[in-house]
Amino acid sequence: MKTRLRKWRLISLFAIMTLILAGCGEAKLSALKPAGEVAQKQFDLMVLSTLIMVVVIIVVVILFVIAIVRFRRKDGDDSIPKQVEGSHKLEVIWTTIPILLLIIMAIPVVTYTFELADTSAMEVKDKDGKTKDAVVINVRANLYWWEFEYPDYGIFTSQDLVVPTDEKVYFNLKASDVKHSFWVPAAGGKMDTNVDGVNQMYLVFDSKKSNEAQNLFYGKCAELCGPSHALMDFKVVTKSKDDFNSWVTSMQTVAKEPKVAEGELAKQGQEIFNKSCIGCHAVSTSGNGAGMGPNLSNFGERERIAGFLDHTEENLKKWIKNPDDYKPGNTMAGKYGKLTDEQIDALAEYLLNLKVEGSKHID
Template sequence: MSRGKHLGRLLFVFSMIALLMAGCEEPAKSVLDPQGSTGEEQLTLIKISIYIMAFVFAVVMVIFIYVLIRYRQKPGDDSIPEQVEGSTKLELLWTVIPIILLAILAVPTVATTFSLAEKPSEEEEALTVKVTAHQYWWEFEYEDYGFKTAQELHIPKDKKVYLKLTSRDVIHSFWVPALGGKTDLNPGQTNTMTIDAKKVGTYEGRCAELCGAGHALMNFEVVVDEEQKFDQWVAQRQEPSSQPQTAAQERGEEVFSQNCMSCHAIDGAELERKGNKAPNLTGFGERDKIAGVLENNDENLEKWLKHPDKVKPGSYMPSFDFLNEKDMKSLKAYLQSLE
């Protein structure tokens, strides 16, 4: 094959790699722009490994190109170069260098991994949240305050949040690109991780472990508020209002208790009895999203209730396409009135 063809192929491979890397831009953007100290520490680790890899790549490329040019076949020269085999010096060199590089990588990685899993000290007054992953939704239990919620993790700004991560079914993985991750949630086991956020805002979270058909849509939000606003949210969650105000909402409550109560709880007292089969719907009217993926509005709510599996493949919520128009309307009015 001619040298031109080789070069063409090489260029093709490089452009494909560039293309692939460009495709990673979306999630990478926020990993590379961390909004909390956990994210920052993890970015430092990413940088260490990128620098080491870049260094290795550069050294290998220089040697590679040097050898290509220096030992290429010259016109009219059919001789075979001297064949070398088993150079102790070289063998040692390319065994020891990677060991050193791996050690440089391993020490901070292991140290950071363990320190991020540690429980914050008493003085830091961390907020503890138990996170339980389910196919395909997230449950957040505020142990200090005695309530549970789903799909939205609310945390105060500048405060350590100690997460106790577990799963009800299969292995999931907790990942909020801007704040930190990825930590596995394993059934029958609790992993821990501490995160914090330095800026008010809403950050997207994902499940980062293929857990079934709905995996790609197992999204959640981390809502970071000023401490005072967070406290208000906590007070509202502790004293939720679920009393129907209108006739439609009243009918909606009836429809709900006939069709939905076997899985969903609406206020604290019923929680444990339900065995957490489905998201707690207390304060549902205030959520940004339905099931973590749809904008929370009337139209989408109906779409979800009629065919959850069309929104999220494999969802364990049954279809309620058999409710008549009036009941559906009342049910929506009731759900949206929950604060």
């Protein structure tokens, strides 16, 4: 008896914890608070399928209760109830209803599948060979960071994806090492990035929902890719069309005139960077360096260090000193040799002043 009570207590405890944990999370990282056209359509499908399942469960439970109450064996009654076999009416009913439910589900699923797979706008080019009336971003997933190229504007960036609101943003998705998966939960479903072949998709970020989220959403790798898979995050910064165009202009300006370090300490840091880091990282928005590490051209404006650490000078120094303590298996560890604390201070000063728009990151 005591053992049963303990089991029921555990079951009750787990049920309560499930309800509590179901309320955890942020709007920036929730697929249940859609922030655009794609996410809204996918959310509508989830609601529709959930409603159908709930209705089926309710009907089955009602029939089950009726059967138990109405046809239960009464005391002293040992007679065998009338046996019903081969009822064509019942067979038609329980065959037709599931077919109808599947049709109800199939129509929007098939419709949305073809709509969301339509990336034909990416193929429409102007006379200069640029995509006409569409923003295209090439996404490359790496262990354990993200690179974003805007081919029509000739600029590269990493970790912070900047997109315009209220229009379709198209993506070419590829991986450089192992399979990853590109996912912005609030904006739409995930899609794999493969080493061979390019997958394509589009997302839409609603301006009103973006304002509610302070123009910042979270992206994740949704495919197990190694020991630091859970830390392979990126941020999505949304801007109005005019602000996005201003950002592009600023990035293109830096591409032509790379930022020069100001201050004695920052200049020392730039010298250290040119000796130890530039083989993997670029500080110009026009290129991705050796492609081995994130582009750092606007590092001082980014939302996180290494994709997940708070953007502070202290965290940056810790990351430079021993990145493997924070992201096991990352490809940065051991590449640049041992730096002294003074060299790390100078390098951090230089990196934190790498800004394109002169704005500060959002905490």
